[in-house]
Structure formats: C-alpha cells, structure tokens
Amino acid sequence: MLSYQHEYHAGNHADILKHSCLCMILESLCKKEKPFTVIDTHSGAGIFDLNDERLLKTGEAKRGIEYLNSLTLTSCPEAVGIYLKKELPYLAQGLYAGSPELERLYARKGDKLHLIEKHPQAIENLKNNMDMPLHVEGGLSKASITPNIHDQDSYKTVTALTPPLIKRGLIICDPSYEDGEDYKKVIEALKTARRKWNTAIIALWYPLITRRKNETIQMLTELEDFGKLGTNPCESFKVELTVCNPEDMNEEAGPHLYGSGMFIMNPPYMLKEKMEEAARWLEELLRN
Secondary structure (H helix, E strand, O other): OOOOOHHHOOOOHHHHHHHHHHHHHHHHHOOOOOOOEEEEOOOOOOEEEOOOHHHHHHOHHHHOHHHHHHOOOOOOOHHHHHHHHHHHHHHOOOEEEOHHHHHHHHOOOOOEEEEEOOOHHHHHHHHHHOOOOEEEOOEEEOOOOOOEEEOOOHHHHHHHOOOOOOOOEEEEEOOOOOOOOHHHHHHHHHHHHHHHOOOOEEEEEEEEEHHHHHHHHHHHHHHHHHHHOOOOOOOEEEEEEEOOOHHHOOOOOOOOEEEEEEEEEOOOOOHHHHHHHHHHHHHHHHOO
C-alpha cells in the first residue's frame, strides 16, 4: 500500500525509540575503521519539516521530539543523548532527521548506503534531501557518500541486495504495517536476507496495536526461532516503549497505536542493556 505518509508522524515516540536504537547501532559500526553497508528498506523522505501542516495536525512531533528537545536535561541515557545530539542541528532549523539522514550523518568514505522507497512523493523528496548538505554542530557539511536510492518494492529489493560486497553492516526495516500482509512479508524477507547475509545486524521496528497483537507475536516468534537455527545462530532481543494504556483507547482513537518496539537480531555488544535503559527512561517521560 502506498497511502502511508510519515509526514503525519515524524518525530513521534516511535521515531524516538527507533532512531535512538539506530544511532547506537551506527555508533557501534563506526568503532572500527572497516567499512560497512546499511540497507534501509522503508526510507521515507529522509528529512521532515516540523512546521508541515500534517505534523501540526497530529501534534505527534510536539508531544515527541519537540517536547524532548524543550527539556533542560542534566542527564539522560546514552542512546537518547547520542540521538539528540545528531538531531539538534536539524531541530534548530525546524527540521527532523529521519533514518536515511541519520545514516548519512554516520557514513564514512567507503561505506555503502542503500535506501529503498516506493511511494512516489516520498522518493522524490528523498532524492532531493539526499542531495542537500548535512546539518552538523557548527553549520553545514558535505556528506561523505552518495546513497544508492532504489525506487522498488522493499521486500524484493532487500533480498536482491544481499549479500552486499561489504559484509559488515545493518538492515533496518520499518514498514507502515497498514497492510496486514506486511507481517508475513517481513518474516519472509528478513529470513531470506539472513540466510544470504548472516553477519548482518537486523533491526526491525514494529507498532504496538491491540488489533494486530496476534500478527506481531507470530512475526517476532518466527524471527526469533529462525535466528536460533542453522549453522550460524544469533542472539536477538526486543525492547518496547508504551506511551499509553491500550485499555484506555476507544474506537475513535484512530489506529490504536499505544507504543512500538524494536526487534534486533545479531545485536552489537551492550545494545540490549542500553536500549532497555533508554526505553524505561522514555516511558516515564512520554507516557500519558
């Protein structure tokens, strides 16, 4: 389905969790000089205007990243602090950096970045945004690499791109899940990608929605079990951020998103502990 527009939701609680996790993984990959590959399966526009009427309509950024940015923080979990540091130059310009822009901020000469997007308007915006200079502390900076942008089906393309020539790296997958078939497509695509590229870190975002509880449990269980099997088994974990009680949501409450989670296969050292700390802190801060 191509109806989903992240412009309504950029910078919300789900983005805070997802992008904090993404930054921690990229920090880990950058600790070694060896190059890495990132495949982003559902890239979106990459950069978002916080004054976009769609974001103003939902108020999700105002309750999310803008609220977080308004606080005078004396301390916060490492994952949140690193993420906020990357976002601050964008926030100062009334912008929000999505996953492709965060990946571009971390990418070094020799690293590879594959961005996949099918929505016509989103990919047009993505191409334009990936030609823009980076916002960094102190001003603007030229990006170290030019991303490879793929105007194709996310699930077919991620399997076609694996294994990449540079075998250190990450697959980040965050579908809209508007189509219930996404749950099944995620399972098959990530299982196939892991068979072909078993050294990759796989980071999967998923929504917490009451009516999709069974599909979510099945998806996570199948992927966890799959990671344990074969000649190259891997660790996995999930971390979730809930911002309201699902029982308090009524039929008029829209999509019934009461939180979200990250499922990580082959995680970097200490990522689980750092993300659990971040999720606990964010839940206390953002919970309604």
